[in-house]
Amino acid sequence: MFRALRLKQEPVKVAPEPKPLTIDEWMGDAQFPLGIRTINALPHDAKQRFYRTLIPPALLGRLGINPILWRGSGHAVELFAEPASGKVNLSINNVQDPNDAYFVLELQDNATNGIDLNLIILNDPDAEKFGIDFDAEGKATHWGTITRNLAEEERAMRAGLAPAQVRAGMGFARQVLQQLDVFLALCARQAVSLEPLTYASAWIFEKNGFAYVRGHKLMDDIQREFQPGGTLHAALDGSTPFRQPDAWQTVRGRAWAIQDGILEVIGERWRDLRMIKVVGKHAGVETFPNAKY
Amino acid sequence: MPDNFILTRAAELDALGAFREFIARVCERLQIPNEISFELQLACDEAATNVIRHGYAGMNPGSIMLELRPQRKKIEMVLSDFGHPFEPVETDAPDVNAMLQDQPTTGFGLYFIYRTMDDVQYYSDEQGNHLVLVKELSSK
Numbered sequence: 450m451f452r453a454l455r456l457k458q459e460p461v462k463v464a465p466e467p468k469p470l471t472i473d474e475w476m477g478d479a480q481f482p483l484g485i486r487t488i489n490a491l492p493h494d495a496k497q498r499f500y501r502t503l504i505p506p507a508l509l510g511r512l513g514i515n516p517i518l519w520r521g522s523g524h525a526v527e528l529f530a531e532p533a534s535g536k537v538n539l540s541i542n543n544v545q546d547p548n549d550a551y552f553v554l555e556l557q558d559n560a561t562n563g564i565d566l567n568l569i570i571l572n573d574p575d576a577e578k579f580g581i582d583f584d585a586e587g588k589a590t591h592w593g594t595i596t597r598n599l600a601e602e603e604r605a606m607r608a609g610l611a612p613a614q615v616r617a618g619m620g621f622a623r624q625v626l627q628q629l630d631v632f633l634a635l636c637a638r639q640a641v642s643l644e645p646l647t648y649a650s651a652w653i654f655e656k657n658g659f660a661y662v663r664g665h666k667l668m669d670d671i672q673r674e675f676q677p678g679g680t681l682h683a684a685l686d687g688s689t690p691f692r693q694p695d696a697w698q699t700v701r702g703r704a705w706a707i708q709d710g711i712l713e714v715i716g717e718r719w720r721d722l723r724m725i726k727v728v729g730k731h732a733g734v735e736t737f738p739n740a741k742y
Numbered sequence: 743m744p745d746n747f748i749l750t751r752a753a754e755l756d757a758l759g760a761f762r763e764f765i766a767r768v769c770e771r772l773q774i775p776n777e778i779s780f781e782l783q784l785a786c787d788e789a790a791t792n793v794i795r796h797g798y799a800g801m802n803p804g805s806i807m808l809e810l811r812p813q814r815k816k817i818e819m820v821l822s823d824f825g826h827p828f829e830p831v832e833t834d835a836p837d838v839n840a841m842l843q844d845q846p847t848t849g850f851g852l853y854f855i856y857r858t859m860d861d862v863q864y865y866s867d868e869q870g871n872h873l874v875l876v877k878e879l880s881s882k
Contacts (some may be wrong), residue, residue, distance in 0.1 A: 482868075507857040563868050593863050639861045639867065640868045640870075657757065660750050661805045661824070662804045662805055663802040664802050664804065665751075665753065665803060666752045666753065666754055666803040666804075667802060668752070669754070689786050722802070723824075725824060725869070725870065727833045727870075730748070730806055732748065733749065734805060739788070
């Protein structure tokens with residue numbers, strides 16, 4: 450399965466593009482913040498050294514991949530970091546199906562020359578795959594955000610997955626985010642931002658120290674309205690498989706109900722949330738206290 | 743005192759009570775005099791209210807992060823948010839006569855912050871907007 454934590458459109462730049470740095474400039478100021486575009490302008494081996502910090506060696510070990518060579522046991526790490534691009538994409542895919550990713554991490558310079566985490570996918574290759582990412586006609590659903598494959602989503606939910614997951618996770622989310630902190634510190638960056646794809650992914654990011662640029666109030670509203678007597682609680686009426694009466698008690702249950710559009714009853718939609726993690730700092734946000742996943 | 747103390751809440755007026763309680767608890771733990779604790783609570787009230795009313799105006803409100811950083815002879819209180827930058831500029835003393843006559847007056851809270859805190863700094867960076875309020879402990 451995977452855990453797709455964020456998807457977004459290409460950012461509209463509002464800050465000037467940084468110029469490539471010379472070696473002297475690199476050596477001259479360790480506090481100078483580096484962006485993805487700057488790193489991508491380096492020779493391939495040099496940028497690979499930077500980006501190597503983003504993947505926990507234990508994750509590579511789990512997939513039988515040598516952490517230095519980035520290949521082994523039939524798997525390999527693919528690096529997409531074009532010199533003129535402000536985006537880097539690291540992936541490990543099923544060799545028999547390039548659309549079946551086991552690991553994806555994508556970072557991008559954002560509109561204000563900060564760094565956005567676009568996407569994390571962490572799928573257990575040995576877990577069953579659910580076809581929630583394509584509809585009955587074979588068109589991409591963008592993990593259920595554009596269209597939905599209801600039959601596969603219901604199967605995934607009953608198997609214990611959260612929305613946007615195609616397989617059970619590998620359990621490396623915390624380690625990947627810790628590695629991301631290391632990478633950001635290496636680049637003299639202070640923070641990373643993202644847009645959580647689902648309620649479950651927002652909850653995971655909270656647990657890993659993220660705060661909200663937008664949407665903290667919405668998360669509080671969701672918590673309040675899922676309590677007995679609340680509007681969302683009342684809307685868990687069994688009218689669809691994703692709105693079972695006990696769904697309010699767990700992160701996944703709430704996430705499936707939200708995926709099913711239940712926020713409409715409080716005049717909201719799952720959109721425009723944005724989160725931020727300050728390097729080395731845990732914000733301590735807990736919008737669902739003592740939650741069961 | 744190496745501890746940092748952080749409380750993050752949604753930018754809603756409900757958060758003010760939680761922030762006051764948090765400051766009181768931390769000050770009690772650090773044996774900071776009540777007078778300073780109250781001043782910190784009131785300054786936090788004013789600063790956080792500005793963030794809630796102005797910083798996140800027109801937005802789906804995000805977080806306010808309150809951080810207390812005790813040091814040997816002072817305590818730093820940092821309020822961070824991710825909304826529109828809104829610097830609480832120092833104001834003149836409010837018109838007490840107008841207040842007594844129940845006429846609308848503004849700026850009392852900002853005036854209070856600048857009168858009671860020993861240093862006030864505001865800056866915005868990659869991590870958001872930060873209001874740093876410093877209160878000396880040794881002068882009390």
